[in-house]
Amino acid sequence: MPLQLYAHPFSSYCQKVLIALYENRTPFEMRMLAHDDPRVMAEFAALWPLKRFPVLVDGERTVVEASIIIEYLGLEYPGPVALLPADPRAALEVRTLDRFFDNYISTPQQRIVYDSLRADTERDPRGVADARALLDTAYRWLDQHMAEREWAAGERFSLADCGAAPSLFYADWTHPIDPAFTHVRAYRQRLLARPSFARAVDEARPYRPLFPLGAPDRD
Numbered sequence: 001m002p003l004q005l006y007a008h009p010f011s012s013y014c015q016k017v018l019i020a021l022y023e024n025r026t027p028f029e030m031r032m033l034a035h036d037d038p039r040v041m042a043e044f045a046a047l048w049p050l051k052r053f054p055v056l057v058d059g060e061r062t063v064v065e066a067s068i069i070i071e072y073l074g075l076e077y078p079g080p081v082a083l084l085p086a087d088p089r090a091a092l093e094v095r096t097l098d099r100f101f102d103n104y105i106s107t108p109q110q111r112i113v114y115d116s117l118r119a120d121t122e123r124d125p126r127g128v129a130d131a132r133a134l135l136d137t138a139y140r141w142l143d144q145h146m147a148e149r150e151w152a153a154g155e156r157f158s159l160a161d162c163g164a165a166p167s168l169f170y171a172d173w174t175h176p177i178d179p180a181f182t183h184v185r186a187y188r189q190r191l192l193a194r195p196s197f198a199r200a201v202d203e204a205r206p207y208r209p210l211f212p213l214g215a216p217d218r219d
């Protein structure tokens with residue numbers, strides 16, 4: 001049975017895993033999450049009651065959390081691109097950067113988007129302001145961090161870049177990266193040029209009208 005990925009092409013955390021799958025040309029079957037397909041939605045809810053996607057199914061095994069899925073793929077289905085270095089200390093650096101993109105770029109970005117979906121009476125202006133301030137601080141830190149490196153953890157494309165690509169992509173749509181942060185903007189462009197992410201972005205293009213804040217007319 002092929003690997004099955006319960007996912008949606010427009011989701012940032014799904015794109016994170018798709019990048020890893022595409023980097024290593026790992027075969028898998030997409031179980032597309034769509035509200036007009038209750039059978040897939042029910043399978044997904046039964047697999048992971050927390051209902052956060054993506055979810056990977058490998059035979060009897062269910063793997064959740066994008067970073068863990070990518071680590072699992074590296075262990076069970078290794079390919080030419082090792083997304084975690086074999087050296088445990090180098091791997092710590094990669095995992096640190098991966099946490100940075102999830103916690104300090106993706107999380108505040110999602111907070112702003114989810115807030116926009118609420119009724120006016122349930123909005124959380126303080127939470128949104130905090131999220132925007134956190135993104136500004138994270139962009140500033142990342143700009144210095146990326147000043148002299150090609151990829152987030154150094155010379156090699158890694159798990160951290162899988163997370164960075166969609167999180168910076170949507171964060172810039174949600175809370176534009178100041179032009180002064182030239183290194184962050186250049187890094188975002190390098191990520192967009194990476195074939196694995198370019199493919200994920202292309203596959204998600206038809207869903208842009210779904211972006212709650214209104215997708216800009218650019219990548």
Ligand SMILES: N[C@@H](CCC(=O)N[C@@H](CS)C(=O)NCC(=O)O)C(=O)O
Nearest residue numbers: 011012013051052053054065066067
């Ligand atoms: N910590 C999870 C986060 C996954 C996540 O937030 N996925 C979003 C889609 S990008 C989701 O499930 N959203 C549905 C919801 O929040 O109810 C991971 O790393 O996989």
